[in-house]
Amino acid sequence: MGKGKIRLAVLFGGRSGEHEISVISARSMLDAVDPARYEIIPIYITSDGRWFYWEGFATGGPPPDDTFTAYVPVTDPTASAFLRSAGGEHELQVDVVFPLLHGPYGEDGTVQGLLEMAGVPYVGSGVLGCSLAMDKAMSKTVMRAEGIPTVDFVALDRETYENDGAKIVERIESAVGYPIFVKPANLGSSIGITKVHKRDDLGPALDDAFKYDSKAICEQGVAGRELECSVLGNLEPEAAEVGELRPTREFYDYEAKYVTEDTELVIPAPITPETRERVRELAVKSFLVHDCRGLARVDFFYVEDKDIVLVNELNTMPGFTPISMYPKLWDAIGLNYSELIGKLVALAFENSEDRKRNQIKYSAAVRI
């Protein structure tokens, strides 16, 4: 980079049930970045998917309405700017993008594909890492193949369920025992998740999960402590401290995450040094197995009486406010929030440089 400020476009909001969470994360980030180093370009994506330059976001200005200029991403990598106003009269120059979006159309590889097309450096994992981590069934299948311990599960599709519900129930019960966690395969923030204790409640739980996704997953419920570990890096990632979540509700559901906020975060988690190391090693291994880049928070179940550590899931764009687990686990070992953002941006440039090494043209002999 030259001597000027880095133009960092933060994408936030988005077409997802986690829209509001993303706005909160973005606001925290804006407050924390060094204004001497970065020029932040706040790009707000509405729930229906329109992109706006939210002028005054940092100073508490009102959310964009129709009087604001809508922007469209330009996928032509040779274009003069990545963002252009819908009418073409304005352009926004961007050096790097921070897709601070959670859930579908943000953390699932879709926006990453767009950024790849445009040739813009961006923070975090690419298409494969994001989509693999987002799909709870695929993620577990790959982890199991690589020897990473996970809960038992069965994946289901909506059409088969609608055509033959009784058979599906049979399949579920032969694979996992109650309590069963029924979840949409591709979502987050505990949306659409039900803890099911008996057969009668399976149907309504599946109906709910299938509202959000055509694929659902039923998992063996485990009675374990919930541990989390933050990972940072590209091909040689490092693990931070291990933290523990102590939900006061039956499980860490949407209410506990964002409404009551009475879940306790214990950092460092009170576990033995051996368990801490096992969690950190599994966190790094899971990151690599998913082909992640930049950052991921890896979530675990720890069944203490049997001394079993299971990976629950990977989040490629974890909650990112200063009081969120991801940054706090770095802070606990001496990397503060604004330094963390600096590292993530540096990793984004490193990643983009590496991609540029890939040869695109192969044969000049074949004419088109």
Ligand SMILES: Nc1ncnc2c1ncn2[C@@H]1O[C@H](COP(=O)(O)OP(=O)(O)O)[C@@H](O)[C@H]1O
């Ligand atoms: N198999 C399971 N056994 C026990 N608790 C679970 C299980 N799956 C999920 N939970 C509980 O539900 C919460 C949300 O599930 P999770 O798979 O992490 O979904 P999300 O992607 O929405 O965060 C977990 O943090 C945990 O409290």
Ligand SMILES: [Mg+2]
């Ligand atoms: Mg989770």
